[in-house]
Amino acid sequence: MENDARPLSIDGLTVAYGARKVLDGLELHIGRGEIFGLLGPNAAGKTTLIRTICGRLKPADGLVRVSGQTGRDRLRHIGLAPQEIALYPHLTVQENLEVFGRLSGISRSALSERVEWASAASQVTERLGERVSLLSGGWKRRVNIAAAILHLPSLLILDEPTAGVDLAARNHLHEVITNLSLEGMGVLLATHDLDQAEGICSRVGLLQAGKLALQGVPRQLISDAFADRKEVIIELRRAPPAAHIDLLEAAGFARQDGVTSWVMLSGNEAPQLERLAQALVRSGLELKEIRLREPGLNSLFLRVIRDKAPAQ
Ligand SMILES: Nc1ncnc2c1ncn2[C@@H]1O[C@H](COP(=O)(O)OP(=O)(O)OP(=O)(O)O)[C@@H](O)[C@H]1O
Known part of the structure; x- marks a missing residue:
């Protein structure tokens, strides 16, 4: 200009x-x-x-x-x-x-x-x-x-x-x-x-x-990034073993802070928290809490940084 x-x-x-x-x-x-x-x-x-x-x-x-x-x-x-x-x-x-x-x-x-x-x-x-x-x-x-x-x-x-x-x-x-x-x-x-x-x-x-x-x-x-989608947050009682980490990642969860807090972006449909919680417990995870959260800048930037990070 x-x-x-x-x-x-x-x-x-x-x-x-x-x-x-x-x-x-x-x-x-x-x-x-x-x-x-x-x-x-x-x-x-x-x-x-x-x-x-x-x-x-x-x-x-x-x-x-x-x-x-x-x-x-x-x-x-x-x-x-x-x-x-x-x-x-x-x-x-x-x-x-x-x-x-x-x-x-x-x-x-x-x-x-x-x-x-x-x-x-x-x-x-x-x-x-x-x-x-x-x-x-x-x-x-x-x-x-x-x-x-x-x-x-x-x-x-x-x-x-x-x-x-x-x-x-x-x-x-x-x-x-x-x-x-x-x-x-x-x-x-x-x-x-x-x-x-x-x-x-x-x-x-x-x-x-x-x-x-x-x-x-x-x-x-x-x-723009999330429209009406929500984040599903789960808190575990203890750090999951390697097999459970694979399972969480396969389900679309990513780590938040440390190893006991995980987050997943929901689809466009409202997520069925109760069914999801039951499935996680059945697979052996010690679930302390499951809840929904509105995505924020944190979620957006984590996604951008992850997408652009070189594959490990
Ligand atoms: N004087 C310098 N000589 C060589 N490399 C440098 C120098 N200063 C910074 N760097 C490198 O440049 C990159 C950017 O550093 P910078 O300090 O600007 O980042 P930052 O975003 O402020 O980080 P932080 O949030 O940790 O303060 C880093 O990889 C750093 O190692």
């Missing part, structure tokens, strides 16, 4: 470490007010993509534009809240924000107003006077975001913003992120948490083989 002023516009991005291409012709566009969920298994290249957007890796090919700017000019439009908390633990929240504000080039006269705005937007105002080392993980993550937005970026990049925080703190962070998007920021949210992505992202993409394999609105992607 000519004069593309969207918060993020990436065309044909290829990044390699030596001969190994990690990103291969990737396309990604994030509009104002959009929260884009960057998903992908370990080593898919999420960090590589973030480092390239932030100018820390040089692409072999392609163009990254942030608010229409390329090269180093784009960097001042980016706010990055890295996965590792990047704050001075012995300084107070206010002192941290002042230091980061000065480092990002905010003038002394504008600094206190910006600190006030960023701390209100990240909901940390009540903790401004506290030392960062005394804050819980959830509060630190919010201060991390406040530090990233002081210079009013158009693109906010969040790398696993809720890693290691409890549910209440996670919901609070979601509120902060959603409010920032409502102010017009484009948000790139890298996460392993598919429930989180489904809950707050306007669009998501699965990074696989150097490209965004699936991109779209979460609910739409799920209904």
